[in-house]
Amino acid sequence: MVRKLSRRVYLTVMLIFLYAPILTLVVLSFNASKSRAKWGGFTLKWYKQLFSNEETLNALYTTLLIAFLSALIAVILGTLASIAMNSMKKKPRALLMAITNIPMLNADIVTGISLMLLFIFVNVVFRTRIRLGFTTVLLAHITFNIPYVILSVMPKLRQINKNTYEAALDLGASPIYAFYKVILPEIFPGILSGFLLAFTMSLDDFTITYFTTGPGIETLSTQIYTEVRKGIQPEIYALSTLMFAAVLLLLVFVNRKSAVKEKE
Amino acid sequence: MNNKKRFFAVPYVVWMTAFIIIPLLIVVYYGLTNVDGKFTMENILAMFTPINMKALVYSLLLSFISTVICLLLAYPLAMILRNADLKSSSFIIFIFILPMWMNFLLRTISWQTLLENNGVLNTILSALHLPKQHIINTPYAIVLGMVYNFLPFMVLPIYNTLVKIDDNVINAARDLGANSYQTFSKITWPLSLPGVISGITMVFVPSLTTFVISDLLGGGKVHLIGNVIEQEFKFKYDWNMGSGLSLVLMVFVLISMAFVTKYDKDMEGTNVW
Amino acid sequence: MKRLLSLVMISSLLVLSLAGCGQSYDLYVFNWGQYIDKSIIKEFEEETGYKVLYDEFEENEDMYAKIKSGAAIYDVICPSDYMVEQMIQEGLLQKLNYDNIPNAKNIGAQYFEQAKAYDPGNEYSIPNYWGTVGIIYNKNMVNEPIDSWSAIFDEKYKGNILMINSIRDGLGIALKYLGYSLNSQNEKEIKEATDLLKKQKALVQGYFVDQIRDKMIGNEAAIAVNYSGEAKMMIDENPDLAYVVPKEGSNIWSDNWVITSNAVNVEAAEAWINFLCRPDIALKNFEEIGYSTPNEAAHALIEDEETRNNEIYFPGEEITKRCESFSYLGVEGNKMYQKAWTEVKAY
Numbered sequence: 001m002v003r004k005l006s007r008r009v010y011l012t013v014m015l016i017f018l019y020a021p022i023l024t025l026v027v028l029s030f031n032a033s034k035s036r037a038k039w040g041g042f043t044l045k046w047y048k049q050l051f052s053n054e055e056t057l058n059a060l061y062t063t064l065l066i067a068f069l070s071a072l073i074a075v076i077l078g079t080l081a082s083i084a085m086n087s088m089k090k091k092p093r094a095l096l097m098a099i100t101n102i103p104m105l106n107a108d109i110v111t112g113i114s115l116m117l118l119f120i121f122v123n124v125v126f127r128t129r130i131r132l133g134f135t136t137v138l139l140a141h142i143t144f145n146i147p148y149v150i151l152s153v154m155p156k157l158r159q160i161n162k163n164t165y166e167a168a169l170d171l172g173a174s175p176i177y178a179f180y181k182v183i184l185p186e187i188f189p190g191i192l193s194g195f196l197l198a199f200t201m202s203l204d205d206f207t208i209t210y211f212t213t214g215p216g217i218e219t220l221s222t223q224i225y226t227e228v229r230k231g232i233q234p235e236i237y238a239l240s241t242l243m244f245a246a247v248l249l250l251l252v253f254v255n256r257k258s259a260v261k262e263k264e
Numbered sequence: 265m266n267n268k269k270r271f272f273a274v275p276y277v278v279w280m281t282a283f284i285i286i287p288l289l290i291v292v293y294y295g296l297t298n299v300d301g302k303f304t305m306e307n308i309l310a311m312f313t314p315i316n317m318k319a320l321v322y323s324l325l326l327s328f329i330s331t332v333i334c335l336l337l338a339y340p341l342a343m344i345l346r347n348a349d350l351k352s353s354s355f356i357i358f359i360f361i362l363p364m365w366m367n368f369l370l371r372t373i374s375w376q377t378l379l380e381n382n383g384v385l386n387t388i389l390s391a392l393h394l395p396k397q398h399i400i401n402t403p404y405a406i407v408l409g410m411v412y413n414f415l416p417f418m419v420l421p422i423y424n425t426l427v428k429i430d431d432n433v434i435n436a437a438r439d440l441g442a443n444s445y446q447t448f449s450k451i452t453w454p455l456s457l458p459g460v461i462s463g464i465t466m467v468f469v470p471s472l473t474t475f476v477i478s479d480l481l482g483g484g485k486v487h488l489i490g491n492v493i494e495q496e497f498k499f500k501y502d503w504n505m506g507s508g509l510s511l512v513l514m515v516f517v518l519i520s521m522a523f524v525t526k527y528d529k530d531m532e533g534t535n536v537w
Numbered sequence: 538m539k540r541l542l543s544l545v546m547i548s549s550l551l552v553l554s555l556a557g558c559g560q561s562y563d564l565y566v567f568n569w570g571q572y573i574d575k576s577i578i579k580e581f582e583e584e585t586g587y588k589v590l591y592d593e594f595e596e597n598e599d600m601y602a603k604i605k606s607g608a609a610i611y612d613v614i615c616p617s618d619y620m621v622e623q624m625i626q627e628g629l630l631q632k633l634n635y636d637n638i639p640n641a642k643n644i645g646a647q648y649f650e651q652a653k654a655y656d657p658g659n660e661y662s663i664p665n666y667w668g669t670v671g672i673i674y675n676k677n678m679v680n681e682p683i684d685s686w687s688a689i690f691d692e693k694y695k696g697n698i699l700m701i702n703s704i705r706d707g708l709g710i711a712l713k714y715l716g717y718s719l720n721s722q723n724e725k726e727i728k729e730a731t732d733l734l735k736k737q738k739a740l741v742q743g744y745f746v747d748q749i750r751d752k753m754i755g756n757e758a759a760i761a762v763n764y765s766g767e768a769k770m771m772i773d774e775n776p777d778l779a780y781v782v783p784k785e786g787s788n789i790w791s792d793n794w795v796i797t798s799n800a801v802n803v804e805a806a807e808a809w810i811n812f813l814c815r816p817d818i819a820l821k822n823f824e825e826i827g828y829s830t831p832n833e834a835a836h837a838l839i840e841d842e843e844t845r846n847n848e849i850y851f852p853g854e855e856i857t858k859r860c861e862s863f864s865y866l867g868v869e870g871n872k873m874y875q876k877a878w879t880e881v882k883a884y
Contacts, residue, residue: 315879315883316883319883380755382755382757401742482743483742483743483744484745484882485743485744487882495879497602498599499598499599501601501605501606
């Protein structure tokens with residue numbers, strides 16, 4: 001009994017620790033005072049102002065677009081690579097896996113710097129005038145997202161019984177048809193979770209974006225970083241609260257649905 | 265067919281060469297040359313000047329402390345989660361991923377509001393007639409920020425390996441007369457080791473190299489190795505020096521990588537989802 | 538399934554190509570954080586038809602790193618005095634064509650005269666704002682009159698001091714307090730200043746630039762070092778605050794519009810500078826931002842007499858006399874200062 005109670009208490013304390021800052025931000029989004037340090041009464045004005053704040057909406061749009069595109073392209077490249085690696089011999093596979101691990105384990109700051117140097121290096125060597133910006137950030141995000149996809153898809157691929165695929169071929173299915181009918185449905189959960197993970201990672205990234213972005217392209221992260229120094233606009237709190245609430249609702253909904261399914 | 269399948273890896277290999285391998289080679293190139301493009305070891309040796317050495321040692325210390333705290337907090341948590349009779353384990357995982365949807369910088373800044381001299385924590389403390397705590401702009405605040413931000417990366421890999429342990433194995437040990445301490449040290453701990461190792465790297469490396477957390481919670485007073493490198497690139501415009509220091513930093517990353525591949529062959533522990 | 542997949546592919550390609558070509562601008566502006574009334578940018582776009590990309594920097598040094606490295610290409614930027622000098626010497630700026638900037642005549646002659654210290658002949662730069670560096674303090678938390686830099690080195694205020702996180706300002710203050718020039722290149726003097734700042738570190742709550750405002754308004758500290766324009770804004774929000782330029786002297790600075798040598802659209806850049814020198818626009822800017830304007834015509838338009846003669850906005854000769862402006866230190870001097878400042882920050 002004591003054991004159960006202490007477990008409960010521990011879990012609660014950890015949850016408070018994890019969610020106290022988030023609660024604070026939610027509260028700040030309703031704070032009438034512009035200063036973080038003062039409570040000036042309840043207001044909804046930041047939510048109203050958010051929708052006319054072009055800068056923030058632009059940053060949101062850029063962030064979501066980069067997250068979506070980078071996750072999508074990473075899923076395509078990563079899934080193809082996983083299929084290929086799965087059919088490889090041990091040695092080349094190990095080599096490719098090691099390369100996959102580099103961006104996962106390397107320090108963000110080094111990854112960011114190396115990509116920035118690459119883009120500038122290209123400018124110097126090929127005498128181009130590529131401005132750092134949307135494209136460079138997108139390329140960087142795809143790069144660090146691919147490993148997450150591979151790590152989500154690989155385990156699913158390994159579970160597949162090779163004979164099913166061979167059987168489909170024997171029964172006259174074309175390789176492509178067999179792929180869609182046999183392999184894809186099996187690995188689809190892996191692809192989906194790879195996509196979601198990549199999307200989340202892209203959304204939450206600051207360091208790599210900070211080094212690869214240029215004039216005029218702000219994601220929410222880089223915009224917040226500049227605002228930290230000059231005072232954060234409360235609209236950002238409002239936006240984050242909305243995003244958080246949306247994801248929370250979505251997760252609760254999905255969870256309910258799968259719980260119902262399990263019961264059935 | 266398998267021969268054909270292998271070509272699926274071509275775009276991936278091209279991509280990783282262009283955006284991982286070549287950029288790292290460029291870092292090596294800049295790190296080993298001076299402004300005129302001549303070979304030099306100066307940028308590498310710069311790590312051993314007193315100022316940089318101090319920053320490095322300090323970063324190692326703070327990230328070590330954070331990693332230990334994360335491990336101590338996360339392991340019991342993962343055990344509790346594993347043993348809890350959960351209808352859907354995914355929900356628990358979502359609880360740890362969910363905070364990521366609140367931007368990383370905002371989550372960290374929010375600790376400023378909580379820890380400030382006139383902040384939430386101190387308001388609560390003084391209401392309880394307890395002494396005020398000066399945490400903000402000290403190394404304690406930075407460790408707290410690291411633990412807070414990287415804790416999920418410790419919990420999830422450990423949880424993932426713990427869930428895979430078959431209940432029957434544990435029950436068998438019990439039936440054979442092992443007490444709970446023996447069961448833990450002989451069965452649970454060794455089996456969860458891959459998760460622990462990848463958790464440790466996933467906390468240690470970002471803590472070691474962060475410049476944002478020290479920036480936001482340290483008030484510019486604490487200079488970590490991440491800050492040194494960031495300054496070289498963003499303020500001093502000394503890419504050779506910055507690259508040289510990054511190279512030294514990568515040695516630590518490589519050591520961690522070696523650990524992970526030794527204990528966790530398939531990198532399954534790092535799969536946090 | 539197949540159809541679905543191809544649909545996703547095609548739509549994503551479409552989005553990608555749209556995103557790729559959607560954004561193009563006529564003018565790239567790089568300015569200090571919170572240094573313009575944002576509505577002015579819109580007005581400029583409407584009036585001239587140029588589409589503006591407006592970006593902000595925090596310190597001269599990070600702006601310089603971006604421009605010099607080629608990581609960013611901007612047309613028009615707003616560096617401080619000593620940075621203008623450095624950029625001229627390194628060939629990063631181009632000469633202005635005053636025929637295309639007729640409104641430059643509104644800038645007071647004495648400001649152009651002062652500018653000759655870093656831009657001989659006024660060929661490259663036009664003053665945008667100017668001001669002093671001083672101490673801002675909370676009258677409720679400080680019980681003595683403050684008139685000296687000694688306050689920020691005083692044990693009494695341990696943990697209640699916010700220091701400025703800027704290499705030239707930080708070292709400059711220490712040099713001035715010790716009675717030296719803030720452009721000193723004497724190794725012994727700089728060493729002394731460095732040691733002083735190292736000792737001060739134990740007293741300091743943190744090193745900030747723009748964050749000082751929020752913290753002082755929120756009563757988080759008793760004393761801070763900051764710029765005159767910021768001080769006025771803080772006092773307007775929190776009347777318990779006061780600003781003083783210490784008796785040992787301080788820095789008098791000016792920020793100036795310049796056009797980069799690799800500017801893509803010089804015409805638009807000139808139109809931008811000209812627009813901001815217009816009296817009504819300069820006045821609007823001054824009223825929103827609170828930094829002193831060198832625009833005499835705009836100064837004359839200020840209706841509120843108290844503001845027009847305010848000591849913080851427009852310090853009299855008695856104050857400016859004891860102030861000194863920064864000059865470019867040269868490559869070796871810069872290295873010396875960087876080393877000193879890193880030593881302080883890493884101490």
